[in-house]
Amino acid sequence: MPEKHVLDSLDRQILALLMEDAKRPYTDLANQLYVSGGTIHVRMNKLREAGIVKGESLVIDYGKIGYDITSFLGVYLQKSSMYDDVSEQFARIPEIVSAHYTTGVYSVFIKVVCRDTDHLREALAAIQAIDGIQRTETFISLEAAIERPLQLMSKTEMAELNSRKTTKS
Numbered sequence: 001m002p003e004k005h006v007l008d009s010l011d012r013q014i015l016a017l018l019m020e021d022a023k024r025p026y027t028d029l030a031n032q033l034y035v036s037g038g039t040i041h042v043r044m045n046k047l048r049e050a051g052i053v054k055g056e057s058l059v060i061d062y063g064k065i066g067y068d069i070t071s072f073l074g075v076y077l078q079k080s081s082m083y084d085d086v087s088e089q090f091a092r093i094p095e096i097v098s099a100h101y102t103t104g105v106y107s108v109f110i111k112v113v114c115r116d117t118d119h120l121r122e123a124l125a126a127i128q129a130i131d132g133i134q135r136t137e138t139f140i141s142l143e144a145a146i147e148r149p150l151q152l153m154s155k156t157e158m159a160e161l162n163s164r165k166t167t168k169s
Helices: 009-020 027-033 037-049 080-090 117-128 155-169
Strands: 069-078 096-101 110-116 133-141
Touching: 009 037, 009 080, 009 155, 027 155, 037 110, 069 080, 069 117, 080 110, 080 133, 110 117, 117 133
Parallel strands: none
Antiparallel strands: 069 110, 069 133, 096 110
């Protein structure tokens, strides 16, 4: 199990603000949090070194670029010991955007994004051809009602933090 890093209040505030807008300059964060830009920089480096912050990502509306089908697959493995090998094969299929080793009915639960049903059929064929997969069950998403990062602070804490931005400017 990975080592847990205890976040202090400033770490939580920095992460919460960056999760709202990852493009915010460190100087803006520093002004809002009443610390120096160097402090933000040092804290972010420590969070990266601890493995808490991993890279940077861009959130894309796949539908607006022609990827209209999001589906989830429950994957049954022939043996749970095949998970590592199957996961390596999943990583080679670009339509798979996440894969989770799970408890319950399925061995693995994956998210697949495709242009249309023909593209999904091709992706399913590639997935089902992987050695170690016994069978799959496909669920097509009609709409994502919630897609967000984990909230590290309560709504009250965030409102207080964001009020600093408006009163200080």
